[in-house]
Amino acid sequence: MPDSLVTGPAADTEPEPINAVPLRRPGRWLAAVVLLVLLALFVYGAKTNPAYRWDTYRKYLFDSRISHGALVTFELTMLAMSIGVVLGMLLAVMRLSPNPVLRAVSWLYLWIFRGTPVYVQLLFWGLFTSLYRTIDLGVPFGPQLLHLSVQNWTQPFVFAMIGLGLNEAAYMAEIVRAGINSVGDGQREASVALGMTWGQTMRRTVLPQAMRVIVPPTGNELISMLKTTSLVTAIPLTTELYGVARTISGANFQPIPLLLVAATWYLAITSVLMIGQHYLERYYSRGVSRQLTARQLRAMTQVHEVGK
Template sequence: MPDSLVTGPAAALEPEPITAVPLRRPGRWLAAAVLVALLALFVYGAATNSAYHWDTYRKYLFDTRISHGALVTLELTVLAMLIGVVLGMLLAVMRLSPNPVLRSASWLYLWIFRGTPVYVQLVFWGLFPSLYKTIDLGVPFGPQLLHLNVQSWSAPFLFAMIGLGLNEAAYMAEIVRAGINSVGDGQREASVALGMTWGQTMRRTVLPQAMRVIIPPTGNEFISMLKTTSLVTAIPLSTDLYGVARTIYGANFQPIPLLLAAATWYLAVTSVLMIGQHYLERYYSRGVSRQLTARQLRALAQVHEIGK
């Protein structure tokens, strides 16, 4: 029976509609006002401080040398992360392997590269031509197959890429290992029951499911790698973003505006990467959340109408 036709005692027992009053939170507004005031004071103080040399900042912000340095930094980040991801996955699989030799080799690699600062590692890569003047590969007590004269190399970008990539592989190995361990044992047992080997189980069953756990921290590592490239001055590499800014302020003796210009480029690139990371995480998290989307709700409503 429609509610409009209900009369008599039944209508009198219906509760009155509740008028909801929002809870007042003056503390939030007070904290927001204080933060806005402090931010305004900082911006005003920085804008009126002549020591920042804002004219020099505007002059070099879109300088071709700075923009080219940003491109070199991005290339170095991508290549180093590619080495780190591929080698990190291999190290993670070795760490979980039933072979004790592979497990020990992986543990030793992680112990060395995670236990020493990346800047120190890059210094050693910068001194690589002094440590190894030549590299000879061949059969022991037999013919020589390959001879490399390291002294003739002049490739700081190559050494920087290798140094950053090998260091990143140690951290990516732990991320991949955590993702693999997040997959239930039942998935492995089902793969073994189907006749898959240990390698096939990892490649076809475990790793695809572990990606939703691996992707978010990998995105964070990618953004962190972009900023870590500023340490390649230890090689030394002077064509990256920070290296170019350092070269310019070494000539005009104005480090503050050049560092601000470099920081602006770092911030812009990381902002774009954070947006890409957001959409990548959303793609790999499909089916995990229990909250239904609008399309799923409409489909359920249609099924309910058909059932009537």
């Protein structure tokens, strides 16, 4: 008999509440206790170990040379990442272009820069003035459009920025390409039906929707770029954070506390970048989750009260 037709005392009775007993998981608590004990032992051992030289660590933690090196590292990270993002988006669009020449050039670029270590690439940029004396652009047997004397270029910061940016562009191209491919084909077909060209479709329709997929790995690449700046000593560039710490440790013969100082500054800058990445991801993820924010809940409550 259907429930709607049931009458009498049976229809008025409510089901008894279920007394759910949570499962006991002693293994989790045991693992947590073991990890906490190991962490406490490590902290105590590091604090009492004189080889760490915590007095030297405190002395140089806020040294002006270290803080200036951290600023140079941050600037180098941002500038190189800007080059990588812009050039990576261009390479990704070229990779997906119907033009076979553009696809071949993009594939060749990715093959070279992803197939060689970044340290080797930076070494080549450090020897750039030995490889080329001048840069001449123009038509053969015709007018010369550009003439640059490379021998006068003595700025290692510029070479480090270019080297890191060009290497990062190869990885950003694959990230952007994955984001573009995540957008449905119906979006492109609708844009073409509206009369947009292929370039307009990418710029106005596909790329804005692909940002939700592009932003998270881009934040990871930014953090990775911050740590990769320690390799620019191959150029050589010694004014960034690791280079300054290594220079100071070479003078006082105490590398361990200076490495801890550099690691602390790297962790601090990385933490700031992770916070920015979190808010940026939340901005581009709007509309994906059904969970309402506090502001949206207040607005819906006000509308409901007005309706009453």
